[in-house]
Amino acid sequence: MNRATPKPAMFSKVSVKSQTVLPREVRAKLGVKPGDTLRYRLTDDGVLIDKAPNDGDDPFATFSEWSSEADEKAYAKL
Secondary structure, rough: OOOOOOOOOOOOOOOOOOOOOOOOOHHHHHHOOOOEEEEEEEEOOEEEEEEEOHHHHHHOOHHHHHHHHHHHHHOOOO
């Protein structure tokens, strides 16, 4: 009988700033590198994490003048 061998679980801690390090295997599987954006989607079974589509898919990416910290705060509750 051929059973699929479960892959070992990987863990990372969350810092006091709510930061964590993605394990090497996860970074490799997602193809992420410094500066990339991750997308988190809540499901009934847990959380799905994947690499967010690149800025070429974002129709507002060209409006960089609206991406300051002040703008982020102003539009945070919308």
